[in-house]
Amino acid sequence: MRFPEWLRGVSSLRDPRLRHAVLTLLLLATGGLLVLAAAAPALARHAKGAPVVLGGCAAASVLIAAGAVGGLLGGPDALDLPFGPPWGPARVAIDALSAWFLLILGLAGTAASIFALGSLHGPEAPRRLLPYPLFLAGMAVTLLAADGFTLLLGFEAMSLASWVLVAHEHEEEEANRRAARIYLGFAGFGGLSLMLAFGVLAGGAGDVAFAALREAPPDGWRAALVLALVLAGAGSKAGLAPLHVWLPLAHPAAPSHVSALMSGAMTKVAIYVLARFAFDLMGSAQPLWLGAPLVALGAASAVIGALRANLEEDIKTLLACSTIENVGLISIGLGLALAFRGADLPALAALAAGAALLHALNHAVFKTLLFLAAGEVLHGALSRRIDRLGGLIHRMPVTAWAALAGVAAAASLPPLSGFASEWLLLQALLASWRVGDLAFQMGAAAATALAALAAALAAAAMVRFWGLVFLGRPRTPRAAGAEEGGRLVQAALILPAALTVLFGLLPGVMLDLAEPALRLMTRAAAPRAGFVAIGAAEGGARYWPLLVALLLAAAVGAVVWAVRRRAPAGVARGPIWDCGFIAAPHHLPFGDPSSQPTASGFGQPLRRMLGTSLLAAREGVTMPPPGATAPAVLQSGFHDPALVALEGPVPRWRDAAAAQAERLRDLSIRQCLGLTFGAVVLMLALLAWLEAR
């Protein structure tokens, strides 16, 4: 018997009072966050106010994580709150699916809050302090909601609170204002799409309680419409292509702990909404093709995100692009699970859904870690640009080694957490031939190739990120004088780093913990593969992370031992061969920066290979005229086609529509009356037509 199962077998955990206690605990933590938000403006005036608010956020996040584990081990519970919208109570509930994502929120929130607490210096402005607890509370409400109204309330609170945080430095740079503007546009669009999705799903009855929605699952064009609206709404929040353009803009503008939460938790909340719709509210009798758009969009996001991560020169933008890639991989997993469920292959559906859930958790933990490390680099070396960093491992060892754990997981190297979930995902993709439909098989084969390409590109991006930032020599004096943060900051980095290693070594235990969620989504459990392993199927391929870790450790140990043994006694250190560098001039005490690879130089091969077609990358050399002493200039760049489309035709259409609407102002009185009359007659005609049907 395996660990979580054994724990579930303990009779006291089956007590319904415990389930009530778990839900009450989660609600109290959420309520506490709301109280903190309400008290933040008053507390911000006191010197001890900001630590109280951020410490309270950390405590509430720990409670949420604990409650989530309780929810996964215990069971579902629901409650009607004594208040709510005018037409009924606000309904909250916890089941395995929401508990899994609450665990993600709790872990990311804990690390981010501790980091924020540790990087406090002096008083904090209320407009930075107030939205943070509100942001956390909005995500918790979204996850706990059991009716459409409460879910949208939490979703919008989350969007707006994070918008305030993205816009916190709006007076300093035009880029921040643009990022906040685009972010707000996407937030409004997403909320509106989800509202329409609930409307279409509820139909004429208009009851948006989840229990009522489950009673009447949609079919045919209504199911397609609901899925399209949810993909537009939740997909734009999660960062699915082609609605991903806000991520690389908004993440650098937000404070680092908020970027960590946005990437680690908020995109996962959006994925939760997607999963809640696709696997729960829309019923289990959906056809095979429902998963196809998820797989296609996921594959596109994965490739675009990973490729952009190789080309960006700002570390937080780079990490945001890597988030797009990982959201794409999670979406592929969810789409495959939907397709397998539609093709009546429950075991494979559970495998794909397990890969998606596990990757959501792993990505949340390591991306939180990486954003916090980027924030610490920004704080220590005062820059986010790779070309102004370098050699930080000497000055910031804790940050560097913690970031290495995250980077290795993001590059999906065994035995870290990213490998386990991506391995499961590839196993699910490779098993997709068992769906009988030929078109789906072809599509899945293409998606497999794209997912593998994305994984390789992500590894290259992570090597570039860690290598250029932490290795080599400092490129600026400020980077050479970088300093490590305080104890709390280090703790906030070490906690997710340790979890990344732990989840990497024990993926089987985590998968067992997720089992009730998988049963809820696919009516089946993930395949079993023994205590410390995960497997693709009963008796199929397996992965033993502990064994891999031992083998790696043994190999490294053997190499070290052999080198030590073969080395002659009395080693003398000589000057390092400098590869023929000319000594740097005196005004550059830390070496000539141009003698190290630059961020764009490192990305050049990929930009030439893939960027020209996918990202409209261009390169041009301007030669000086013969005889002139000016240097030749190499210019290169790229842009995201989605952003170009968003900022090109869309504003043009908006302006044209506004110009047309402006003409209404010049109408005469009779024409205005005529418009009213026409509208009345049109409505009456519509009514007559509807009655005649």
Place this chain on the structure above:
Amino acid sequence: MSFGQLGYDVAHLLGGGVLLLSFVLLYQRRIGAVINAFATQGTLLALAAAWQAHAQGAPGLYLTAVLAFAAKGVLIPLALHAIVRRLNLHRSVETALGVGLSMTAGVALVGLSILVVLPATEGARALAREDVALALSVVLLGMLMMITRRNAISQVIGLLSLENGLILAAIGVAGMPLVVELSTAALVLMVAVVAGVFAFQIRERFDTLDTGSLEEHRGEGR
């Protein structure tokens, strides 16, 4: 009440008369004739209200009938005639839709309102259903008159005849409180007063009653 009974037939006849006068208002070009047609419509409306008071046994409706007759059958037409005389508009002929076109549009609107009302009021009394259909037609024809005329006086008459339609709907429904009708009647008087003042002001400033001349004097965007 049902078909073939006296109560039904008289109510139907009076409602139809109100609607018929709306058609007259729609194509009549001479301003004096328009006002006379409006006075006749008000009188017919008062008769319809009195008949409903008798048929429903609701004495409150007699008050409505008296008010309608006094305001719409006598006072407002007299005031409008006075305005026309003072502004010297007796002989003026104004452009309106042609007879054929306005009749076609009017018939189409009546057809539309019957198509809308009859299915929507299934289960109600036959009289109420017919009455509401007639009333909606009168309202729509009043709106149509407002947008096809250029003269301020004719536009005011369009608005007042639109309001006649509302009263026609209100008296057809049993149990409408008297307060509603009284306040509506008061409102109509206020509208007539304001409109009269407006007509004088427009004439004084611009030397015409054509509301098109107002367009040149809007203070925005120019």
